[in-house]
Amino acid sequence: MKGLLETREVHSPSLESNPLGDPARRRLTVYLPPGHGEGDRRYPAVYFLHAFGSSGGSWTNASGFAPTVPERLDALIESGAVPPVVGVFPDGWTSLGGSQWINSDAIGRYRDYLAKDVVGFVDRHFRTLPKAASRAVLGHSSGGYGALVMGRYHPEIFSHLGAHSADAYFEYCYLPDLPKAAGSLLKSGGIETWQSEFRQRVRETKMRGDDFPVVNTLAMAAAYSPKKGEPLNLELPFDAQTGRLKVDVWNRWLVHDPVRFVPKFLDAYRKLKTLFIDCGTRDEFNIRWGTRMLAEDLKSSGVELVHEEFEDGHSGVSYRFARSLSVLLPRLSLE
Numbered sequence: 001m002k003g004l005l006e007t008r009e010v011h012s013p014s015l016e017s018n019p020l021g022d023p024a025r026r027r028l029t030v031y032l033p034p035g036h037g038e039g040d041r042r043y044p045a046v047y048f049l050h051a052f053g054s055s056g057g058s059w060t061n062a063s064g065f066a067p068t069v070p071e072r073l074d075a076l077i078e079s080g081a082v083p084p085v086v087g088v089f090p091d092g093w094t095s096l097g098g099s100q101w102i103n104s105d106a107i108g109r110y111r112d113y114l115a116k117d118v119v120g121f122v123d124r125h126f127r128t129l130p131k132a133a134s135r136a137v138l139g140h141s142s143g144g145y146g147a148l149v150m151g152r153y154h155p156e157i158f159s160h161l162g163a164h165s166a167d168a169y170f171e172y173c174y175l176p177d178l179p180k181a182a183g184s185l186l187k188s189g190g191i192e193t194w195q196s197e198f199r200q201r202v203r204e205t206k207m208r209g210d211d212f213p214v215v216n217t218l219a220m221a222a223a224y225s226p227k228k229g230e231p232l233n234l235e236l237p238f239d240a241q242t243g244r245l246k247v248d249v250w251n252r253w254l255v256h257d258p259v260r261f262v263p264k265f266l267d268a269y270r271k272l273k274t275l276f277i278d279c280g281t282r283d284e285f286n287i288r289w290g291t292r293m294l295a296e297d298l299k300s301s302g303v304e305l306v307h308e309e310f311e312d313g314h315s316g317v318s319y320r321f322a323r324s325l326s327v328l329l330p331r332l333s334l335e
Contacts, residue, residue, distance in 0.1 A: 022093075030088055043127060050143050057091070100142055136332060141165050147161050148161070166277065167258070170257045218232060279309060280314060
């Protein structure tokens with residue numbers, strides 16, 4: 001790479017005393033373009049939000065063949081396709097597997113962690129342009145969901161947004177996992193027993209194929225339907241014995257569905273200078289349809305949008321960041 005990767009540690013007041021006891025001090029990987037620190041020049045910044053089940057360190061995991069996302073960013077800058085930028089790779093991992101980049105009574109204040117603590121740290125320690133017009137936020141899957149959350153709550157911080165295969169239309173992307181999770185939890189005898197067995201299993205061997213629906217369901221319940229005093233401080237959207245959907249709890253999930261909240265916060269999305277969304281036509285979580293719904297609502301409301309589809313599935317599509325970066329970064333303010 002022509003640029004440099006630096007690793008720092010960020011102490012987050014927003015994550016102090018979080019319900020899961022996860023660290024408030026987090027590793028932060030930062031990409032610095034060639035010339036950063038020389039002279040008085042300042043640079044726009046792009047924030048990358050990782051998916052559920054990943055951490056901030058996953059961005060630099062080399063596959064052996066394909067370039068990493070920081071390497072893709074570096075190549076785009078070297079070619080002149082995009083202007084030099086600072087790339088920021090925060091860590092939103094939790095002991096449940098992820099945070100959805102939102103504030104939750106069962107997980108912690110991860111939206112505040114990003115919007116306040118990480119952005120503030122980067123602007124203090126690197127030569128960035130500290131204004132919304134010079135900041136972009138983008139991510140894949142739960143990271144793409146997090147980018148949509150930032151657009152809803154923080155258009156004063158991020159003016160440019162990219163969401164790849166972002167969790168949307170929960171009936172399609174989450175509902176199919178609920179009966180699978182219900183079966184595993186019933187067999188184990190409940191959340192706490194299953195969680196104990198799972199942690200021992202992954203320490204000694206690895207996750208099983210039937211673990212993911214439970215892991216995903218518990219983490220999403222912690223994000224969307226927290227309830228203090230329950231196991232893991234969350235309320236499941238189904239009855240533990242019959243599997244019957246609890247409509248009141250499920251409706252609490254739906255409040256967090258981008259297909260529901262984006263149309264209610266169009267004024268915030270209209271403030272964005274660039275909005276890019278995409279999804280694979282073979283997405284295994286059916287997110288293609290939620291993305292299409294979002295695109296329809298946004299376009300009909302006058303929001304400037306780039307919406308694309310591509311022939312692939314949900315995973316292994318980091319090459320799509322080259323496309324979103326090519327759309328977003330040339331529109332960042334350079335002064």
